[in-house]
Amino acid sequence: MGLDDVRDYLESFTHRDWQASADDDGVVRFALVGLGWWTKERAMPAIENSTFCETTVVVSRSAEKAQRVAAEHDAVEAGLSSEEFHDGAAADAYDAVYVCTPNARHLEFVESAAARGKAVLCEKPMEATLERAERLADAAADVPAMIAYRMHTEPAVRRARELVREGAIGDPVHVHGNMSQSITGWGPDQWRLDPDLAGPGTSVTDLGIYPLNTTRFVLESDPVAVQSMMDSSHEYFEDVPDEVAAFNVTFEDGTLASCTASQHSQLDSFLKIVGSDGRLCIEPAFHSESSLRATVGETTIDIETPQVDQMEEEFDYFADCVLDDRSPHATPEHGLVDMQAIEAIYDAAEGNETRTL
Amino acid sequence: MGLDDVRDYLESFTHRDWQASADDDGVVRFALVGLGWWTKERAMPAIENSTFCETTVVVSRSAEKAQRVAAEHDAVEAGLSSEEFHDGAAADAYDAVYVCTPNARHLEFVESAAARGKAVLCEKPMEATLERAERLADAAADVPAMIAYRMHTEPAVRRARELVREGAIGDPVHVHGNMSQSITGWGPDQWRLDPDLAGPGTSVTDLGIYPLNTTRFVLESDPVAVQSMMDSSHEYFEDVPDEVAAFNVTFEDGTLASCTASQHSQLDSFLKIVGSDGRLCIEPAFHSESSLRATVGETTIDIETPQVDQMEEEFDYFADCVLDDRSPHATPEHGLVDMQAIEAIYDAAEGNETRTL
Numbered sequence: 001m002g003l004d005d006v007r008d009y010l011e012s013f014t015h016r017d018w019q020a021s022a023d024d025d026g027v028v029r030f031a032l033v034g035l036g037w038w039t040k041e042r043a044m045p046a047i048e049n050s051t052f053c054e055t056t057v058v059v060s061r062s063a064e065k066a067q068r069v070a071a072e073h074d075a076v077e078a079g080l081s082s083e084e085f086h087d088g089a090a091a092d093a094y095d096a097v098y099v100c101t102p103n104a105r106h107l108e109f110v111e112s113a114a115a116r117g118k119a120v121l122c123e124k125p126m127e128a129t130l131e132r133a134e135r136l137a138d139a140a141a142d143v144p145a146m147i148a149y150r151m152h153t154e155p156a157v158r159r160a161r162e163l164v165r166e167g168a169i170g171d172p173v174h175v176h177g178n179m180s181q182s183i184t185g186w187g188p189d190q191w192r193l194d195p196d197l198a199g200p201g202t203s204v205t206d207l208g209i210y211p212l213n214t215t216r217f218v219l220e221s222d223p224v225a226v227q228s229m230m231d232s233s234h235e236y237f238e239d240v241p242d243e244v245a246a247f248n249v250t251f252e253d254g255t256l257a258s259c260t261a262s263q264h265s266q267l268d269s270f271l272k273i274v275g276s277d278g279r280l281c282i283e284p285a286f287h288s289e290s291s292l293r294a295t296v297g298e299t300t301i302d303i304e305t306p307q308v309d310q311m312e313e314e315f316d317y318f319a320d321c322v323l324d325d326r327s328p329h330a331t332p333e334h335g336l337v338d339m340q341a342i343e344a345i346y347d348a349a350e351g352n353e354t355r356t357l
Numbered sequence: 358m359g360l361d362d363v364r365d366y367l368e369s370f371t372h373r374d375w376q377a378s379a380d381d382d383g384v385v386r387f388a389l390v391g392l393g394w395w396t397k398e399r400a401m402p403a404i405e406n407s408t409f410c411e412t413t414v415v416v417s418r419s420a421e422k423a424q425r426v427a428a429e430h431d432a433v434e435a436g437l438s439s440e441e442f443h444d445g446a447a448a449d450a451y452d453a454v455y456v457c458t459p460n461a462r463h464l465e466f467v468e469s470a471a472a473r474g475k476a477v478l479c480e481k482p483m484e485a486t487l488e489r490a491e492r493l494a495d496a497a498a499d500v501p502a503m504i505a506y507r508m509h510t511e512p513a514v515r516r517a518r519e520l521v522r523e524g525a526i527g528d529p530v531h532v533h534g535n536m537s538q539s540i541t542g543w544g545p546d547q548w549r550l551d552p553d554l555a556g557p558g559t560s561v562t563d564l565g566i567y568p569l570n571t572t573r574f575v576l577e578s579d580p581v582a583v584q585s586m587m588d589s590s591h592e593y594f595e596d597v598p599d600e601v602a603a604f605n606v607t608f609e610d611g612t613l614a615s616c617t618a619s620q621h622s623q624l625d626s627f628l629k630i631v632g633s634d635g636r637l638c639i640e641p642a643f644h645s646e647s648s649l650r651a652t653v654g655e656t657t658i659d660i661e662t663p664q665v666d667q668m669e670e671e672f673d674y675f676a677d678c679v680l681d682d683r684s685p686h687a688t689p690e691h692g693l694v695d696m697q698a699i700e701a702i703y704d705a706a707e708g709n710e711t712r713t714l
Contacts, residue, residue: 169623170623173537173601173619173621173622173623174535174537174601174603174617174619174622176533176535176615176617178531178533178629178631180530180531180631182633225586227584227585227586227605227709227711228584228605229582229584229605229607229613229711231607231611231613233611244530244531244611244613245613246531246605246613246614246615247605248584248585248586248603248604248605248615250586250588254588254590254601256586256588256601256602256603256617257603258533258603258605258615258616258617259615260531260533260613260615260631262530262531262631264530264633265530265531265631265632265633266526266527266530266631266632266633266634266635266636266652268631268636270629272535272627274535274537274617274619274622274623274625275622275623276539276621276622276623277623278623279623279625295623352584352710352711353709353710353711354584354586354709354710
């Protein structure tokens with residue numbers, strides 16, 4: 001590979017390599033369901049800046065909160081309570097829903113939205129349990145539906161995937177990935193620490209899903225076996241097993257991934273893929289900014305991918321798929337693979353056994 | 358912490374913080390047993406540059422090779438065959454042995470050396486099996502003895518240990534570590550791929566021991582449970598299970614470590630420790646050079662520790678302990694903890710179970 005090849009390579013990348021629609025092909029109008037900080041601080045600004053999306057409806061358990069948020073945003077036509085949403089209020093005002101409630105409440109909103117033919121963008125993990133996630137996939141079978149894996153449209157991750165596909169690091173051999181943060185500052189009463197709302201745990205479902213799913217995406221391979229260790233000692237984590245978790249995953253292609261996740265540690269995230277001929281490191285990886293370094297042989301290059309708003313990319317990608325009438329990469333079936341792996345990871349920790357999928 | 362504290366901190370470190378003897382307190386004369394490339398290319402030059410060590414005898418299975426290597430080095434008084442060594446030839450010419458043979462041949466040389474009261478520096482892993490390692494520890498019970506963990510005198514590792522001990526990153530939560538390289542260029546006929554000589558496998562025994570032991574050293578905590586996954590697909594690895602291995606370790610203090618090792622991948626090594634308040638990353642870590650980065654809160658500092666010859670430090674540390682009549686950190690008992698963990702790691706992979714220690 002000469003200098004010309006390097007230049008060609010660096011110039012070949014369009015950060016919206018996925019975009020099929022023209023910028024003026026239309027807009028998908030969203031009802032945002034669940035008005036926590038992620039929706040208000042991350043999703044709504046992203047949609048405001050997006051090419052293909054608009055927020056026209058907001059939905060909250062609290063009608064008062066929904067109406068207040070609606071009043072704060074000119075483009076929003078209606079602020080609905082959950083009950084009003086389920087009853088079909090303002091159904092003509094939106095084309096799609098973005099579901100960002102506690103995990104165990106995804107299903108009911110997907111069911112209501114899909115029953116009216118609305119497109120569905122649902123946060124990950126899909127639901128609190130595999131069984132409910134399967135019901136969610138069934139409910140959304142006849143509408144455009146995507147699970148909200150924002151790493152799939154992160155340029156650093158897409159570039160890493162291309163490099164692996166092109167054989168730049170040879171055969172992938174092993175992977176290390178972590179996502180950790182601390183949620184104890186939010187006190188003991190939060191849905192992520194409540195198994196009825198979060199599912200079997202907190203760190204693997206909420207954070208471990210990032211290295212798990214991103215490894216699947218980059219390797220284009222799925223898990224076949226998992227094992228894990230978990231520990232909870234802080235009082236806030238008494239109802240969940242995984243204040244910290246370490247889990248190993250064997251992928252179909254033989255690659256072994258070593259992942260950790262913790263809701264009670266220093267903020268950190270990375271994904272490192274070592275192959276027979278080189279390695280890739282995305283660090284930081286999962287906390288809203290991503291940076292890619294590649295080493296082949298003894299040469300290391302920092303690949304400066306565009307620093308995008310990952311939520312803006314994700315929303316526009318989904319809307320582009322809807323407008324273009326094509327299926328997104330992260331269908332509910334794609335999400336179910338993670339749900340199966342996550343359930344097995346908790347089972348494996350409890351049973352002290354490796355579980356095959 | 359103000360700027361003065363930072364300066365005091367940075368100036369406080371002596372890279373030989375372990376040294377007790379004066380530079381002119383004497384010399385320990387070594388018989389080097391096993392004349393592979395590590396001994397010839399790494400150990401002998403290190404000893405030549407050292408303060409407290411001298412090579413006076415070399416020992417090989419081949420008398421001809423031993424004599425040839427002896428002739429190439431002025432200070433070396435004798436080149437012995439293994440049989441001559443066992444029979445006590447030139448026993449007055451050395452004070453200590455450095456055993457760097459294939460794993461399964463450590464025991465016989467340690468037994469012969471210890472029987473004559475010689476000090477013992479034995480490469481890791483201690484032996485091919487836990488049972489033989491226990492016999493080795495028994496044999497060396499009455500002489501100064503150390504297992505050759507060169508990371509214990511690596512300044513970056515010692516500094517990381519200090520930072521953890523001082524609480525700089527809060528409570529350790531999880532660790533990622535890898536050591537990998539490719540040995541396929543050496544062909545199929547090498548002792549590291551022969552279970553009779555190497556032990557139950559190759560990647561964990563030879564490489565995985567680095568992140569395992571260095572985590573023990575930095576955390577000052579020992580393993581209590583292990584689990585692992587292994588895969589061998591390349592033809593050279595048909596007799597060993599671990600062309601690549603991923604293993605998790607729970608430590609006494611609750612920290613979870615995710616480690617990988619491979620004898621058939623791109624050269625790579627790192628050790629990353631994430632705590633409640635910060636993180637440390639040693640990268641590269643285990644391939645003869647080490648570099649330390651520390652992040653506390655949102656501030657990251659690169660700590661430029663002296664770039665030492667790790668083998669020179671290791672030999673001088675051991676000799677300093679011998680001259681000073683004190684016990685080294687890595688006694689045979691210390692090494693046995695790794696041997697127990699490694700045996701459990703192989704058992705865990707075979708049984709698909711978590712093993713407690």
